[in-house]
Amino acid sequence: MSTAALSQSVLNGLALSGIYILIALGLTLVMSIMGIVQVAHGEIYMIGAYSVYYVVAVLGGNFFLGIVASALFVGGLGVVLERLCFRPFRGRADRAFTVSIALILILQNVVLALAGGNPRSFSSPITGVVHVLGIAISWKRLIIVIVGLGLLVALFLFIKLTRTGQAMLAISQEREGAALQGMNIDRISATAMFLGCGLAAVAGGFIGSLFSISPTMGSFALMKGIAVVILGGLGSIPGAVVGGLILGLVDGVLPALTTTHIAGLVGFAAIIMILIFRPQGIGGHAG
Amino acid sequence: MIPSLAGITTVCLFLLPLLLSGPYYIHVFILTMLNIVLAASLRLINLSGQMSLAHGGMMTIGAYTSALLVMKAGLSFWVAMPISGFVTALIAYIIGYPFVRLKGIYFSIVTIFFSEVVVLTAQQWQSLTQGAAGIFGIPRPNPVSLFGILHVNFSSKVDFYYLALVLMLICLIILYAVEKSRIGMILRGVQQADSLAESVGIDTTGFKVLAFAVGSFFPGVLGAFYSHYISAINPDAFAFLFTIYILIYMTVGGENRFFGPILGAAVLTILPEVSRPLKAFEPFVFAAVLIAVIFFVPEGMVGLPKMLNRALRSSEKEPTHA
Amino acid sequence: MLEIEGLSKFFGGLEAVSSVDMRVNAGEKLGLIGPNGAGKTTFFNLVSGTLKPTRGKVTFEGRDITGKSPHYIADKGIVRTFQGINIFPDFTVLENVVLSCHLKPGIGLVETVLRTRGSRRKERAILERSRAILELVGLDKLADAVAQSLAHGHKRILGIAVALAAEPKLLLLDEPLGGMNAGEVSETMALIDRLWHGGITILLIEHNMRATMNLCQRIVVLNFGRKIAEGTPDEIKANPDVIRAYLGAGGHAA
Numbered sequence: 001m002s003t004a005a006l007s008q009s010v011l012n013g014l015a016l017s018g019i020y021i022l023i024a025l026g027l028t029l030v031m032s033i034m035g036i037v038q039v040a041h042g043e044i045y046m047i048g049a050y051s052v053y054y055v056v057a058v059l060g061g062n063f064f065l066g067i068v069a070s071a072l073f074v075g076g077l078g079v080v081l082e083r084l085c086f087r088p089f090r091g092r093a094d095r096a097f098t099v100s101i102a103l104i105l106i107l108q109n110v111v112l113a114l115a116g117g118n119p120r121s122f123s124s125p126i127t128g129v130v131h132v133l134g135i136a137i138s139w140k141r142l143i144i145v146i147v148g149l150g151l152l153v154a155l156f157l158f159i160k161l162t163r164t165g166q167a168m169l170a171i172s173q174e175r176e177g178a179a180l181q182g183m184n185i186d187r188i189s190a191t192a193m194f195l196g197c198g199l200a201a202v203a204g205g206f207i208g209s210l211f212s213i214s215p216t217m218g219s220f221a222l223m224k225g226i227a228v229v230i231l232g233g234l235g236s237i238p239g240a241v242v243g244g245l246i247l248g249l250v251d252g253v254l255p256a257l258t259t260t261h262i263a264g265l266v267g268f269a270a271i272i273m274i275l276i277f278r279p280q281g282i283g284g285h286a287g
Numbered sequence: 288m289i290p291s292l293a294g295i296t297t298v299c300l301f302l303l304p305l306l307l308s309g310p311y312y313i314h315v316f317i318l319t320m321l322n323i324v325l326a327a328s329l330r331l332i333n334l335s336g337q338m339s340l341a342h343g344g345m346m347t348i349g350a351y352t353s354a355l356l357v358m359k360a361g362l363s364f365w366v367a368m369p370i371s372g373f374v375t376a377l378i379a380y381i382i383g384y385p386f387v388r389l390k391g392i393y394f395s396i397v398t399i400f401f402s403e404v405v406v407l408t409a410q411q412w413q414s415l416t417q418g419a420a421g422i423f424g425i426p427r428p429n430p431v432s433l434f435g436i437l438h439v440n441f442s443s444k445v446d447f448y449y450l451a452l453v454l455m456l457i458c459l460i461i462l463y464a465v466e467k468s469r470i471g472m473i474l475r476g477v478q479q480a481d482s483l484a485e486s487v488g489i490d491t492t493g494f495k496v497l498a499f500a501v502g503s504f505f506p507g508v509l510g511a512f513y514s515h516y517i518s519a520i521n522p523d524a525f526a527f528l529f530t531i532y533i534l535i536y537m538t539v540g541g542e543n544r545f546f547g548p549i550l551g552a553a554v555l556t557i558l559p560e561v562s563r564p565l566k567a568f569e570p571f572v573f574a575a576v577l578i579a580v581i582f583f584v585p586e587g588m589v590g591l592p593k594m595l596n597r598a599l600r601s602s603e604k605e606p607t608h609a
Numbered sequence: 610m611l612e613i614e615g616l617s618k619f620f621g622g623l624e625a626v627s628s629v630d631m632r633v634n635a636g637e638k639l640g641l642i643g644p645n646g647a648g649k650t651t652f653f654n655l656v657s658g659t660l661k662p663t664r665g666k667v668t669f670e671g672r673d674i675t676g677k678s679p680h681y682i683a684d685k686g687i688v689r690t691f692q693g694i695n696i697f698p699d700f701t702v703l704e705n706v707v708l709s710c711h712l713k714p715g716i717g718l719v720e721t722v723l724r725t726r727g728s729r730r731k732e733r734a735i736l737e738r739s740r741a742i743l744e745l746v747g748l749d750k751l752a753d754a755v756a757q758s759l760a761h762g763h764k765r766i767l768g769i770a771v772a773l774a775a776e777p778k779l780l781l782l783d784e785p786l787g788g789m790n791a792g793e794v795s796e797t798m799a800l801i802d803r804l805w806h807g808g809i810t811i812l813l814i815e816h817n818m819r820a821t822m823n824l825c826q827r828i829v830v831l832n833f834g835r836k837i838a839e840g841t842p843d844e845i846k847a848n849p850d851v852i853r854a855y856l857g858a859g860g861h862a863a
Binding site for chain 2: 035036039089094101102103108109
Binding site for chain 3: 461464465468469470472473475476479480482483484485486487488489490491492497
């Protein structure tokens with residue numbers, strides 16, 4: 001295979017990695033800090049995509065503006081959901097899970113009612129290619145990788161430098177112990193939801209710019225998110241990054257190297273192996 | 288469960304097809320009976336404290352296994368159906384050991400993932416499963432004759448109705464027997480105090496796997512029924528939303544009593560079919576009911592009489608505080 | 610009966626239990642004391658299988674049980690009680706004990722589902738045995754009460770009853786007197802004594818010094834995960850290392 005085609009695939013893979021990492025980080029943040037499986041995470045991502053669509057295709061705004069607006073809006077939505085739906089059930093993971101299920105139904109069908117079931121797409125203003133070392137690289141995907149990386153760095157700094165961030169890390173690593181140290185659980189949970197949903201929204205916006213959006217696009221994100229979280233480690237934030245990177249590259253590069261259905265199987269065979277032999281994933285600690 | 292009430296209900300169910308007008312309602316009742324067993328079997332796994340979302344995957348495996356055994360290996364449906372159940376039970380037993388070691392929410396996630404892997408495998412393994420298109424033309428169950436006089440060849444929905452009814456009764460009897468046995472007591476003990484159970488000699492891991500495996504037997508069998516009933520199966524038939532609905536039936540009905548999932552499945556399957564507006568807004572209604580139950584009626588529908596009773600009694604008496 | 614050699618447990622950098630050597634003889638009443646955080650409960654966890662040791666060996670009745678699972682160890686005859694959750698809260702008092710009763714041979718999985726005559730006979734035997742245990746510990750009047758609703762002292766006694774039902778040869782009691790008033794303490798001490806007379810070896814962790822000194826024939830003292838003293842109650846009371854450990858830690862002495 002030619003270098004050009006290979007580097008296209010790698011870039012595709014990296015872009016997918018970026019998106020998967022954003023989704024998985026959101027899922028892990030909520031999971032390890034609030035102790036719940038937020039299965040409506042896919043729907044949050046979907047709403048993020050539609051928000052970007054609204055700004056870009058309906059309001060005629062700039063793509064980046066759309067991403068930012070979407071992230072803020074969906075992040076805010078996350079905070080509201082945390083307050084109304086999840087806080088009453090703190091400590092009752094099974095009930096919180098059931099609430100998440102209800103949210104899937106509500107969110108998906110509200111969007112369905114408002115926007116109809118047909119897939120839509122918006123044209124990202126970023127088109128064209130840039131030539132690096134003689135290889136044509138799609139701007140769209142490059143932007144995704146760059147912005148994704150930027151967000152990762154920002155998140156990393158937030159965790160490292162702010163007290164809330166440090167608290168979040170502590171809780172994610174040892175939930176029971178951290179709770180005893182007088183941290184403001186309310187504020188930390190709200191922050192986790194804000195960040196988690198915001199990241200998912202950005203991921204949704206990116207996917208929307210590459211492909212199309214529909215009210216049912218959420219399950220794709222949920223399953224990818226879960227795959228990454230399992231691969232990288234249940235409860236592990238760095239694991240989500242590693243897992244997302246691996247899975248994104250596999251999904252991006254493998255189809256170009258082999259026939260599609262083997263590619264699909266390899267990714268999942270690997271994860272099945274992990275599930276059987278080390279269910280807590282590469283970095284996780286879920287025993 | 289008052290035995291006589293159960294007896295009367297059973298007789299009514301046997302007579303029901305005579306009253307129903309048209310194959311559509313028979314279909315609704317068949318689905319209801321399937322959902323009842325699915326919700327009740329999910330509850331068995333739940334008894335041990337594990338929230339499994341693998342039922343969708345198990346149903347898919349059961350459906351494909353039976354279809355392939357009959358169509359490719361030439362087995363009779365009556366052999367293939369129980370085998371499908373044992374296949375899913377065996378798979379659950381194998382994946383159970385690594386899975387149950389994971390804490391509650393992580394166990395749930397890996398079961399979600401398991402179901403997804405099943406769907407993807409069915410889509411990708413084209414030589415076996417014919418890929419995303421699925422399998423068509425699955426034959427009806429082989430004709431049987433009961434007591435030498437009654438010949439059933441499954442050419443009409445009513446035949447499937449009675450098969451579903453018999454299956455449901457057998458499955459519920461098994462589930463009830465397991466729950467009332469010492470196994471059920473052990474599972475509940477494990478759910479309440481895992482370490483304590485271990486300390487008195489109970490192999491908690493083993494029992495959690497047992498619950499998972501036995502509970503997963505039933506979607507396997509019902510999956511087999513389903514694929515021969517509809518004559519077709521495709522990978523997405525029992526995707527994530529399917530398992531979620533079963534969870535809803537169990538939760539709304541009441542996960543703490545045996546009768547809960549039965550009630551929940553029955554009401555939530557039949558009601559949308561009887562009321563057109565309800566059907567149109569089904570997801571919202573279900574979500575609303577689910578939220579109402581979690582916030583206000585955690586015991587579920589079966590707990591409603593007790594709750595109303597308590598509410599009525601406390602409003603009659605002068606408020607006294609212990 | 611129980612031989613412990615060089616038992617150690619590290620949590621990351623922290624050495625919670627450090628090279629402890631100990632022996633429990635059959636038919637003994639042994640007390641394990643030490644200031645808070647000395648590693649006593651961790652020690653119990655290591656012996657009972659709840660935690661796997663980092664180093665060391667645990668031998669029970671000649672059989673190596675190091676690192677085995679808790680239910681295996683319980684099956685071999687070591688049963689422990691817990692400081693925290695020591696009852697099945699949603700079961701009745703009677704059901705708590707019934708669950709913990711096993712028979713040898715026990716009730717098989719299939720026969721219990723089929724409710725064969727054999728399994729029903731065994732269940733009746735279990736029921737009788739459970740009632741006898743409740744009488745022994747003095748909870749028979751409360752047999753049908755939900756465990757969660759019991760007073761604190763009764764819950765602790767129920768915890769002992771649950772452990773008893775599992776037919777222990779060696780009973781590890783983790784602070785059985787916690788939160789009890791004086792009357793309950795003496796009743797429980799009398800109960801433990803009765804159990805010992807019945808042939809059960811007792812290993813006891815307790816903060817209540819007077820009770821421990823009165824009950825136990827021999828005492829082992831832990832501090833910072835190490836064994837610092839061992840001997841009869843009188844010897845221990847006079848031991849300067851022990852006194853220093855308790856005063857130094859601000860703990861209470863006898």
